Amino acid sequence: MTVMSISMLIVEDKDNTLRTIRRMLEPLKLDIQTAQDGLDGLSKAKKDYYDLILIDHKMPVMDGLSLLKNLRELESYRNAPLLFMSTDSLVEVEPKALAAGATQCLSKPLDAEYLIDSVNNWSAKAVA
Numbered sequence: 001m002t003v004m005s006i007s008m009l010i011v012e013d014k015d016n017t018l019r020t021i022r023r024m025l026e027p028l029k030l031d032i033q034t035a036q037d038g039l040d041g042l043s044k045a046k047k048d049y050y051d052l053i054l055i056d057h058k059m060p061v062m063d064g065l066s067l068l069k070n071l072r073e074l075e076s077y078r079n080a081p082l083l084f085m086s087t088d089s090l091v092e093v094e095p096k097a098l099a100a101g102a103t104q105c106l107s108k109p110l111d112a113e114y115l116i117d118s119v120n121n122w123s124a125k126a127v128a
Contacts, residue, residue, distance in 0.1 A: 024115050087107075
């Protein structure tokens with residue numbers, strides 16, 4: 001049986017948060033790439049296809065909401081799972097994120113178990 005490797009791009013400007021997320025997702029054995037801001041994330045997403053993208057809300061250069069809109073305009077990401085994370089109240093930010101193209105919103109600080117469940121759920125659908 002061949003195990004398909006799931007590719008994931010994490011777009012997050014804070015190194016500590018990035019390390020924490022990588023540690024949380026380690027058991028899933030994903031092929032993880034990272035980007036430091038929305039523009040870097042968009043550039044990497046245009047260059048290589050990712051099965052799943054985890055996007056931070058507030059970043060320099062291009063924020064997460066702008067990145068969501070830009071990714072959804074690309075044919076290859078029209079239906080891809082785009083997970084959006086924010087430290088802001090999801091009551092306020094979730095409607096904006098969903099309107100911009102988020103598949104799911106996650107509250108920061110991230111809960112490891114919930115993050116793993118979400119990534120497992122969406123990555124299974126991405127390769128189905």
